[in-house]
Amino acid sequence: MAQRFSRIGVLDSGIGGLSVLRYIHRMLPNHPTLYFADQAHLPYGPRPAAETRAYVTAITRFLLERGAAVIVLACNAASAASLYDLRRQHPDIPFVGMEPAVKPAAAATQTGVIGVLTTRTTANGALYRRTLERHAGRARVLTQIAPELVTIAESGSPNTPENRTIIRRYVEPLVEAGADQIVLACTHFPFLSETIQEIAGTNVTLIDPAPAVARQVARVWPKGLMPSSAPNTYYTSGDPASFQMMLKRLIGVEAHAGYAHPG
Structure with a gap:
């Protein structure tokens, strides 16, 4: 199992969740994040809910193995397909989903x-x-x-x-x-x-709704749990070089993106 840190896991089918991540970084600058972009399966929206749920379940496991203490489904389609099931499967983990505003x-x-x-x-x-x-x-x-x-x-x-x-x-x-x-x-x-x-x-x-989601993440962070000093980390199931370019263009972050394909 990968080394554990206390941090915020964020997942999306692609770059969309970065619109939520930027507000999490502003509101919780001392809480490291682990972002996963499932670009190999982009987009989730037209897919059957069961298929999306399978992808999201695998990514959730990936994030938990790397120490996510809170997980944000920064994707409306992923939230619609998976949020209730994930809360049942992992009752001790706070999950924050996207609810249309x-x-x-x-x-x-x-x-x-x-x-x-x-x-x-x-x-x-x-x-x-x-x-x-x-x-x-x-x-x-x-x-x-x-x-x-x-x-x-x-x-x-x-x-x-x-x-x-x-x-x-x-x-x-x-x-x-x-x-x-x-x-x-x-x-x-x-x-x-x-x-x-x-x-x-x-x-x-x-x-x-992204600012409200960031506020909810702050509310559900486990009391007494100290965030780790780990850096913000990025993974994609697509092309890391392309994702790194979008990171810089969309939210001004220059960072390495790793490749992973959970499941």
């Missing part, structure tokens, strides 16, 4: 219409249905499944004419239907927020 959107809307940009696994999951039942209230919620946006975020080039056309195809119908709040219900989507905002216009507010 419908509650703040419903509280803020002036038009009574909320748009949710998401992926199929998230939209079809019990977690999303429960979130709508608990928090949508009287707001009309428009669920827009946008799998191509994950690929665009991974490309790092949202502003090519072709990619802007694709983003516009998903965003404009929400705005035309009256949405004044758009929930970014996939951790990849905040990396497209500048382009999405330009298309949606200044009367629309984009809601990113």
